[in-house]
Amino acid sequence: MATTYGTPAAGSGYDRSKEVKEFDESKMGVKGLSDSGITSIPQFFIHPPETLGDLKTSSPPSTTIPVIDLSNFNSSTHRPKIIQQVKEAAKTWGFFQVINHRVPISVLDDTIAAIKAFHELPQGEKSKHYKREESRGVMYASNNDLYRTEAASWHDSLQVWLGPDPLEVEEIPEICRNEVVAWGVHATEVAEDVMELLSEGLGLEAGKFKELTFSKGKALVGHCYPYCPQPDLTVGITSHTDPGFITVLLQNHVPGLQVKHGDAWVDVKPLPGGLIINVGDFLQIVSNGDYSSVQHRVLANPYKEARISIVIFFNLSKWKGDGEYGPLPELLSPEKPRIYRDFTMGEFFENFYSKGIDSKSLIEKIKI
Ligand SMILES: O=C(O)CCC(=O)C(=O)O
Numbered sequence: 632m633a634t635t636y637g638t639p640a641a642g643s644g645y646d647r648s649k650e651v652k653e654f655d656e657s658k659m660g661v662k663g664l665s666d667s668g669i670t671s672i673p674q675f676f677i678h679p680p681e682t683l684g685d686l687k688t689s690s691p692p693s694t695t696i697p698v699i700d701l702s703n704f705n706s707s708t709h710r711p712k713i714i715q716q717v718k719e720a721a722k723t724w725g726f727f728q729v730i731n732h733r734v735p736i737s738v739l740d741d742t743i744a745a746i747k748a749f750h751e752l753p754q755g756e757k758s759k760h761y762k763r764e765e766s767r768g769v770m771y772a773s774n775n776d777l778y779r780t781e782a783a784s785w786h787d788s789l790q791v792w793l794g795p796d797p798l799e800v801e802e803i804p805e806i807c808r809n810e811v812v813a814w815g816v817h818a819t820e821v822a823e824d825v826m827e828l829l830s831e832g833l834g835l836e837a838g839k840f841k842e843l844t845f846s847k848g849k850a851l852v853g854h855c856y857p858y859c860p861q862p863d864l865t866v867g868i869t870s871h872t873d874p875g876f877i878t879v880l881l882q883n884h885v886p887g888l889q890v891k892h893g894d895a896w897v898d899v900k901p902l903p904g905g906l907i908i909n910v911g912d913f914l915q916i917v918s919n920g921d922y923s924s925v926q927h928r929v930l931a932n933p934y935k936e937a938r939i940s941i942v943i944f945f946n947l948s949k950w951k952g953d954g955e956y957g958p959l960p961e962l963l964s965p966e967k968p969r970i971y972r973d974f975t976m977g978e979f980f981e982n983f984y985s986k987g988i989d990s991k992s993l994i995e996k997i998k999i
């Protein structure tokens with residue numbers, strides 16, 4: 632008998648890989664499917680019962696991730712308190728929102744509008760950018776991990792590598808080019824401010840993470856979560872942790888992001904002017920487990936208006952070197968022995984590209 636989700640039993644007559652390939656080659660994306668007026672989603676988007684059952688485990692609406700006000704964070708009166716808040720949030724939630732981060736609201740609005748405009752381009756024009764070349768340049772596709780995952784999710788993405796290699800600006804679709812470049816600059820400033828606070832929170836020099844090039848490698852991903860006619864059968868993005876160092880996330884007013892806290896899934900309500908920061912696996916490892924990389928997901932969008940989010944993943948730049956990475960020696964002592972072994976970048980990439988997005992799989996491998 633055929634199962635009801637993406638990987639049916641043999642003999643069911645359903646050729647999943649053929650359907651996936653046809654969808655990919657149509658270059659229409661999830662947005663194209665949604666706009667076509669379909670009322671039921673293709674089978675390869677349907678998630679297994681374990682995932683779907685878990686969609687209902689939301690926490691009371693009053694719970695929320697910490698909000699940290701960065702006003703005057705450089706003043707000696709405010710800084711110690713802000714460091715304490717960032718440290719606490721990074722340990723217990725792995726997620727927080729920052730407000731008064733010095734980026735004008737108009738820049739946030741323009742960035743969201745530009746990414747939305749890209750996803751709303753006419754099919755014929757947008758599909759010229761559709762390709763799968765994940766590790767460099769610019770790529771627009773539906774589900775970056777489409778061919779590695781068991782069930783597809785209801786989103787399309789435009790990915791732009793902003794560093795460490797110099798950006799080929801002309802490769803970025805013209806409709807969002809200036810905004811993507813500008814957002815890269817602003818988000819990096821916020822990321823570097825937060826990295827200083829995170830670094831000091833561990834008792835290290837403020838500039839330590841920057842010196843280690845942790846903000847140099849960066850990929851911007853502009854997601855679009857269009858209306859989904861069957862939001863109970865799929866997800867916007869599968870539950871996962873971010874593999875990099877930290878992520879800066881900007882979202883429009885359409886909800887959907889959830890963060891795991893204890894056993895519950897907590898809604899991250901869009902906060903006007905707020906920017907979300909989260910700890911990635913790399914930072915959990917470097918901090919020897921002091922900071923937590925936490926699972927998150929996006930629900931399939933039940934609203935007619937698309938949800939737009941723009942993430943920038945920050946990570947170190949020395950990808951190509953064969954050096955080893957692991958907990959920072961400064962943080963280790965006989966009382967606090969290392970809990971992770973060192974790993975190479977080869978191992979990091981091998982792990983990332985061998986499967987769909989998932990949770991902490993590298994961390995699990997290197998745990999001592
Ligand atoms: O769209 C979002 O809010 C989250 C996206 C995300 O988690 C990711 O791209 O890693």
Ligand SMILES: [Fe+2]
Binds near residue numbers: 871872873927
């Ligand atoms: Fe993520």
